[in-house]
Amino acid sequence: MDVDGGTAYSEFVQQTETFLRWFQALPGATFHPDIRIEDLGHRNAGRGIIATKDIAPDTVLFTIPRSSILCAATSALATHLPSLFTPTQPQDSDSEDDSPSPSPSQDSWTSLILILLHEHLQGPSSPWAPYLSILPTSFSTPMFWTPVELTHLQASAVVSKIGHAAADSMLRAKILPVIRAHPSLFPSSASLTDDALLALAHRMGSAIMSYAFDLEPAPDSDDEEDADDGWVEDRDHLTPMGMVPMADMLNADAVFNAHINHAEGQLTATALRPIRAGEEILNYYGPLSNAELLRRYGYVTPQHARYDVVELPWGLIERRLRERFHVGMKEAQWAAVGDAMADEVEDSFVLEWASEEPDATGQQPGTPAVFGGLPEELDEQVRAFLKAVRKVNALAGEALEDKQTRKEIYLDSVLRALRDREAEYATRLEEDEQLVASGAVEGRQAMAVWVRKGEKQILRAAQRWVEGVLDELRRSMAAERDGGRGGDGPSAKRRRH
């Protein structure tokens, strides 16, 4: 996030002070005297909260009364337009392209965008004005990157998940018609063009993406069992969301020292372990890959690399599998294989490190993340593919009767697909590692290098893993063949000893 790129430092400090005074004046709010909001712009981290003295575990760092959370339950917009805030079922994504109606139904996501727009356009008369003034006006999420900046992400699947066009059409369909139909609730909106309003709605949407919380029900509510933790995670658009002043001043990492607890009348931030003077107070956004952290929040950290993932498309594997049967398989038979599998095909498979979650004090296990194996679903899909091949082609089927042969074909094809996938990236892993180590890149390019480096590291580890299993398998197949020859020379097994 670029915190107010053009705002003078003194204005930045003044906004922080005004916000803190506003927060401390809220009935029921507390802010521990041994913490401070600080400008962390020097390391592109915006504002953050720092301990000014040593802090003991379980210390309450600050308390946010639920009445100060900006959400459908507190904003005046919901009383002006109650019909828009009646919970609706989520709509499938296709319906977002429907032509706009003057009163489109809202979900928790779009209703919070409308609430933020309503409050933002009230200017100083919004009860949340001092809080809104410290929200960012620009973001580092890839949604706002230039085409050249996006090329640095190379073959990362995150590029296809940015969704600018889908967000555009959703905002045009659900947000603009409401504003145009109720200009008095969105002061000065009448003087804004559709494009200007759209840009503002994007800004609010991005603020929600990186600042809003899923609001857990109060502990005594019936829904308590379903309560999820903290930050916006799922996007089913049913869980109520809200902007939680001060809780969202905390930066986050996969090694962290604070937690937000959702109690009945208030939310509290508490220390999970001793925090030393000068240390930053950090929250946790969950076991997110750096690609996902970048997509939602616009930053990456080395600690999140253990949660990196890479997608291996089925198309690459299938192509390599087909090569193993080029003799005797006609196009029509491949089509029959495709038909036989039609209902069960996954488009891609996620490869990840076998990595534990942080412990209850926010620390990572000492063990390094290792590659634990291929996903079971991939194994099943290849099995279904080979079964279909056996069904449509008797000749190929004969070769597939042997279980070890089937496994060899599976592993060999996956290995080649992994190499193909790695080759889709424009630079080699070693170059990226060198770029990171040398510090030769910065800003968005550096974040992109972290993302693609992490993905390639999994691809490499997966290749090493498959090579190991494949070597062992081939040795055992050779030993069996040699053994089967009835003792002409030493068996492969014996040769190894």
Ligand SMILES: C[S@@+](CC[C@H](N)C(=O)[O-])C[C@H]1O[C@@H](n2cnc3c(N)ncnc32)[C@H](O)[C@@H]1O
């Ligand atoms: C909830 S806000 C945290 C407060 C924010 N730094 C601010 O100035 O308002 C989340 C945003 O803070 C930034 N952020 C959070 N954790 C970070 C970290 N560990 N390193 C860099 N930036 C971080 C990202 O821009 C993210 O989108």
